[in-house]
Amino acid sequence: MKRKAQAVWNGNIKNGNGSLTTDSTVLNKTQYSFNSRFADGIGTNPEELLAAAHAGCFTMKLSLDLTTAGFAVDTLATESTITLNDGKITQSLLVLNAKVPGISEEEFLKIAKGAEETCPVSQAFSFEIVLQANLIS
Secondary structure: OOOOEEEEEEOOOOOOEEEEEEOOOOOOOEEEEHHHHHOOOOOEOHHHHHHHHHHHHHHHHHHHHHHHOOOOOOEEEEEEEEEEEOOEEEEEEEEEEEEOOOOOHHHHHHHHHHHHHHOHHHHHOOOEEEEEEEEOO
16 A cells, blocks of 8 residues: 655745645645744644654554454544654653443553554654553443
8 A cells, every 4th residue: 555645845944845745635735834833833744743643543443452352442532742852852652531331440541552553654753752641431
């Protein structure tokens, strides 16, 4: 499987702007700029897209692993926060709130940690990944 996206940039770094388009067109000339990355400008940025990819991939992997282990998943809600320090991405913090009937806290944490370590996006990252997993009854 291969997936593609295109980035176009016009102008200098501070005053220029760009757009991102994916083959699916979920992103279709979606704007990004210096301000959308480093301030509160309108548009997206690479770190936000990495956060979405990590949250989505981890959550799907966890659903697979829980289902494979025989548990019926009610809800998995994951937020990823990507940290950019001094021009380098240093961390992805995954905060998971999950409703999984009939699972013990110990089994839930074990499966969640395994999903964090084995989801394809986690495996692609070389920076620190921190998982905060909360089982809600």
